[in-house]
Amino acid sequence: MSSVAIGNKKGFGxxxxxxxxxxxxxxxGNMYFFAGLLFFAIAGFEALLMRIQLMVPNNxxxxxxxxxxLLTMHGTTMLFLAATPLxxxxxxxxxxxxxxxxxxxxxxxxxxxxxxxxxxxxFLHLSFFMGGAPDAGWTSYASLSLYxxxxxxxxxxxxxxxxxxxxxxxxxxxxxxxxxxxxxxxTFMRMPLFTWxxxxxxxxxxxxxxxxxxxxxxxxxxxxxxxxxxxxxxGGNTIIWEHLFWIFGHPEVxxxxxxxxxxxxxxxxxxxxxxxxxxxxxxxxTILIGFLGFMVWAHHMFTTGLGPTANAIFAVATMAIxxxxxxxxxxxxxxxxxxxxxxxxxxxxxLGFIPSFVAGGVTGVMQATAPLDYQLxxxxxxxxxxxxxxxxxxxxxxxxxxxxxxxxxxxxALNEKLGxxxxxxxxxxxxxxxxxxxxxxxxxMPRRVFTYQADQGWDLFNFISSIGAIMMGIGVLLLVINxxxxxxxxxLNTRDYxxxxxxxxxxxxxxxxxxNFKQTPLVRGYDPYWIEKQEGNKEGMTYAEPLGDIHMPxxxxxxxxxxxxxxxxxxxxxxxxxxxxxxxxxxxxGLGITVACMLTRSFKDDLGFHVHKEEVIAMEESLYGKGGxx
Amino acid sequence: xxxxxxxxxxxxxxxxxxATMEGKNKFVGIWIFICSDIVLxxxxxxxxxxxxxxxxxxxxxxxxxxxxxxxxxxxxMLLLTSSLTSVYAMYHMKNYNAKGVIIWMxxxxxxxxxxxxxxxxxxxxxxxxxxxxxxxxxxxxxFYVLVGTHGLHVVIGxxxxxxxxxxxxxxxxxxxxxxxxxxxxxxxxxxDVVWVFIFTVVYLxxxxx
Amino acid sequence: MGHDTHVQEKSVAQYEYDRRKNAVEMRKQVVNFAxxxxxxxxAFAVVIADFSPYFIKPIILLLAxxxxxxxxYSFMHMGEKKAAHIGIINTFVWMGAVIAFTFFLAFxxxxxx
Numbered sequence: 001m002s003s004v005a006i007g008n009k010k011g012f013g014x015x016x017x018x019x020x021x022x023x024x025x026x027x028x029g030n031m032y033f034f035a036g037l038l039f040f041a042i043a044g045f046e047a048l049l050m051r052i053q054l055m056v057p058n059n060x061x062x063x064x065x066x067x068x069x070l071l072t073m074h075g076t077t078m079l080f081l082a083a084t085p086l087x088x089x090x091x092x093x094x095x096x097x098x099x100x101x102x103x104x105x106x107x108x109x110x111x112x113x114x115x116x117x118x119x120x121x122x123f124l125h126l127s128f129f130m131g132g133a134p135d136a137g138w139t140s141y142a143s144l145s146l147y148x149x150x151x152x153x154x155x156x157x158x159x160x161x162x163x164x165x166x167x168x169x170x171x172x173x174x175x176x177x178x179x180x181x182x183x184x185x186x187t188f189m190r191m192p193l194f195t196w197x198x199x200x201x202x203x204x205x206x207x208x209x210x211x212x213x214x215x216x217x218x219x220x221x222x223x224x225x226x227x228x229x230x231x232x233x234x235g236g237n238t239i240i241w242e243h244l245f246w247i248f249g250h251p252e253v254x255x256x257x258x259x260x261x262x263x264x265x266x267x268x269x270x271x272x273x274x275x276x277x278x279x280x281x282x283x284x285x286t287i288l289i290g291f292l293g294f295m296v297w298a299h300h301m302f303t304t305g306l307g308p309t310a311n312a313i314f315a316v317a318t319m320a321i322x323x324x325x326x327x328x329x330x331x332x333x334x335x336x337x338x339x340x341x342x343x344x345x346x347x348x349x350x351l352g353f354i355p356s357f358v359a360g361g362v363t364g365v366m367q368a369t370a371p372l373d374y375q376l377x378x379x380x381x382x383x384x385x386x387x388x389x390x391x392x393x394x395x396x397x398x399x400x401x402x403x404x405x406x407x408x409x410x411x412x413a414l415n416e417k418l419g420x421x422x423x424x425x426x427x428x429x430x431x432x433x434x435x436x437x438x439x440x441x442x443x444x445m446p447r448r449v450f451t452y453q454a455d456q457g458w459d460l461f462n463f464i465s466s467i468g469a470i471m472m473g474i475g476v477l478l479l480v481i482n483x484x485x486x487x488x489x490x491x492l493n494t495r496d497y498x499x500x501x502x503x504x505x506x507x508x509x510x511x512x513x514x515x516n517f518k519q520t521p522l523v524r525g526y527d528p529y530w531i532e533k534q535e536g537n538k539e540g541m542t543y544a545e546p547l548g549d550i551h552m553p554x555x556x557x558x559x560x561x562x563x564x565x566x567x568x569x570x571x572x573x574x575x576x577x578x579x580x581x582x583x584x585x586x587x588x589x590g591l592g593i594t595v596a597c598m599l600t601r602s603f604k605d606d607l608g609f610h611v612h613k614e615e616v617i618a619m620e621e622s623l624y625g626k627g628g629x630x
Numbered sequence: 631x632x633x634x635x636x637x638x639x640x641x642x643x644x645x646x647x648x649a650t651m652e653g654k655n656k657f658v659g660i661w662i663f664i665c666s667d668i669v670l671x672x673x674x675x676x677x678x679x680x681x682x683x684x685x686x687x688x689x690x691x692x693x694x695x696x697x698x699x700x701x702x703x704x705x706x707m708l709l710l711t712s713s714l715t716s717v718y719a720m721y722h723m724k725n726y727n728a729k730g731v732i733i734w735m736x737x738x739x740x741x742x743x744x745x746x747x748x749x750x751x752x753x754x755x756x757x758x759x760x761x762x763x764x765x766x767x768x769x770x771x772x773f774y775v776l777v778g779t780h781g782l783h784v785v786i787g788x789x790x791x792x793x794x795x796x797x798x799x800x801x802x803x804x805x806x807x808x809x810x811x812x813x814x815x816x817x818x819x820x821x822d823v824v825w826v827f828i829f830t831v832v833y834l835x836x837x838x839x
Numbered sequence: 840m841g842h843d844t845h846v847q848e849k850s851v852a853q854y855e856y857d858r859r860k861n862a863v864e865m866r867k868q869v870v871n872f873a874x875x876x877x878x879x880x881x882a883f884a885v886v887i888a889d890f891s892p893y894f895i896k897p898i899i900l901l902l903a904x905x906x907x908x909x910x911x912y913s914f915m916h917m918g919e920k921k922a923a924h925i926g927i928i929n930t931f932v933w934m935g936a937v938i939a940f941t942f943f944l945a946f947x948x949x950x951x952x
Contacts, residue, residue, distance in 0.1 A: 105655040105658075175658075209666070240946075244673060307952060605806075607633065657923055665931045665932055668939055679943065718865065819914045822910060823911065826903050830903040834883070
């Protein structure tokens with residue numbers, strides 16, 4: 001399907017069709033990135049509105065009901081629809097290159113995962129225009145959400161169900177890819193850390209999303225079909241929702257933070273010009289964090305009355321997670337120590353990450369002490385804690401990795417000077433916003449309140465916190481401007497942009513051809529590209545096979561249509577409780593479209609296409625000049 | 631390409647379903663998917679265990695008096711046997727006997743349909759004759775979601791295997807179709823594994839009280 | 840990728856040996872099936888026989904567990920050392936089992952108190 005001839009200026013229609021049907025991990029990575037960026041901006045805007053409302057006491061900038069919708073959508077969007085796709089964007093863009101593969105194990109499913117995520121996200125956001133967004137918090141506890149009038153919660157349930165299916169599919173895809181498609185010589189203990197964390201994060205997705213699916217399903221049938229899972233008058237128990245949600249919810253934050261850790265484990269060695277310290281212990285620590293992440297969920301439920309024994313068990317398990325995390329922090333510090341440090345924009349994000357994340361981590365250990373948590377629960381102290389680990393950990397990783405991987409993703413570089421400006425404005429704004437909130441929490445300010453009375457000692461701190469939020473908004477705006485400016489900048493057409501790249505993704509000259517490496521590289525150790533550079537190989541990698549025909553997958557429009565089918569079915573389900581005549585037919589039509597696409601896919605063979613050796617040589621020469629890419 | 635390569639029983643590779651990269655990916659992929667399904671069923675199981683026999687005040691239906699062991703025994707026999715017949719189909723695949731694969735997969739489907747028929751009649755009996763509908767109580771909701779989710783997985787498996795039979799009855803076995811049959815049979819075994827837990831936990835332990 | 844799989848004719852001796860091996864393997868599977876039927880029978884019988892529930896419950900759970908392990912390791916080839924990446928697959932499956940076990944433990948202890 002895809003033509004080898006490049007240099008043809010494709011028309012708008014052809015380019016649009018290309019992106020709608022692509023199964024190429026690099027294009028899908030860019031699509032995930034920009035979709036995530038869009039929802040990051042939306043959720044950030046929701047946060048700004050909240051902080052403006054809270055800037056002064058007894059404010060009436062937004063109503064109480066709207067504030068509840070904003071806080072719900074801010075949390076839900078940031079975690080599910082911004083952080084996850086941004087990180088998936090990096091995983092898609094980088095992991096196949098890092099392991100020397102041509103694409104992921106299931107390219108069609110990769111596309112399906114993206115479109116399901118995107119359409120689920122759009123569905124959820126339509127709630128703003130169709131009767132109101134969900135308003136029971138991103139945690140949507142059953143005692144409140146079961147009785148929420150209107151369709152807000154139904155949007156939440158259906159939107160997350162569809163989006164979550166996409167995420168689960170992508171998780172399975174990355175696990176299989178990393179297990180089966182590594183280049184010859186790349187044993188598990190020679191994989192780059194970002195690949196390791198992608199594997200483990202995907203394993204967490206594999207095990208954590210099913211409980212969420214089940215919980216959302218119970219909520220759906222309780223609200224729409226008269227089931228009784230959470231209704232205590234019919235024998236149900238509302239705490240089942242809390243358990244299922246947090247069994248998902250706690251691993252979810254590790255799903256987000258592990259790739260962030262992996263990104264920093266790539267950035268720090270490159271700019272400290274020193275090999276990652278303690279590779280085996282890093283791998284072991286990550287595995288331990290992933291495993292323990294499943295054993296601590298009830299630390300979100302200390303105040304529900306589980307009893308001292310249960311509380312004690314979960315408290316100890318939660319504190320235990322600090323140990324492998326601390327190991328990782330020490331390893332990063334020891335990587336920097338004694339290295340020849342070059343402070344570029346990605347590196348300064350890494351340097352800002354370490355103290356910020358540790359600060360968030362230690363307040364987490366404080367909250368793990370169950371008796372203290374009775375005081376801190378549902379206060380701004382908790383809000384401060386998780387924003388420190390999320391913004392200090394995940395968002396700094398995303399911003400830093402954006403600068404780091406922009407050359408590979410777009411064959412352009414982001415402006416370094418502007419990058420530093422963005423960093424400082426955002427970083428100072430972040431600390432201003434959230435450091436203050438620790439004190440607000442200790443002074444007793446509860447979370448999820450739309451306003452507060454004057455003269456309790458909270459006024460000044462809320463004001464300062466809101467100023468910080470505005471600074472963060474400015475920082476993000478400047479980052480987006482930086483991205484737009486890079487469109488007009490000169491193409492790089494180089495390999496190893498940062499000059500100190502260590503892993504395989506830096507060995508390939510940008511723009512990366514659609515088939516990635518023309519021959520599968522041979523991996524001779526950890527940091528395989530670094531090894532080749534040390535051996536004096538100026539022209540890239542040593543290869544494991546001779547040049548031959550390359551087999552690539554075809555694109556397909558079916559993933560988009562399948563996702564649209566689910567989207568349509570969700571509309572039918574949404575209106576089912578309203579007793580309209582068309583709800584069931586719409587559900588059937590929507591599901592029918594999806595099933596018809598699945599049957600089409602199964603019955604019509606799609607064997608991909610071959611790029612012949614001569615075409616590969618021609619492509620390489622046209623991209624890289626005579627002699628091609630070595 | 632792999633679709634057109636002609637094989638004989640003597641040249642058919644030993645682990646045909648894992649002989650290509652796509653085959654290995656499908657093999658690992660179906661297993662990883664099953665791991666997610668394990669946790670899915672575990673969540674539904676755990677909820678059932680906590681909501682068993684729970685209902686509104688004055689509810690008088692319990693698992694002990696509702697559930698019937700003879701029916702559960704027959705259903706178990708049908709599903710277990712269908713698991714064996716799918717193993718037998720894979721044995722034929724190892725011997726490059728396309729007709730054997732099709733016939734024994736078809737028998738698997740028939741046994742699965744028998745299981746499904748009994749389950750549907752069981753649900754009908756409970757809902758219509760005993761008044762134990764989906765909305766009756768927390769116990770009923772969790773019972774139907776647990777056993778019904780398993781039933782839905784059976785339906786999906788039957789559609790999958792039937793589709794494979796229809797699609798491949800003419801073109802037989804090659805390195806492109808072998809992984810597909812193998813993945814479907816692994817999925818089918820998994821459904822049987824879940825049923826072992828269902829008949830133990832729901833029916834046997836239910837009758838015990 | 841892109842290289843067609845190598846096609847090699849087996850020798851007559853190799854072919855005969857592999858056929859016999861497959862047949863032996865299939866017979867083993869039938870024996871395992873018979874064991875599974877037997878376990879199922881015992882489980883049902885034990886429940887009908889009306890012993891104390893405290894005695895029956897652990898036994899039928901044990902029988903179920905053993906039957907499941909038999910299904911996994913023999914029918915589903917988890918025990919077959921030559922299958923691709925079977926070590927990783929085993930790790931994932933056992934991880935799933937451990938997580939499933941924690942769910943059961945939790946839901947039986949900290950839902951109703």
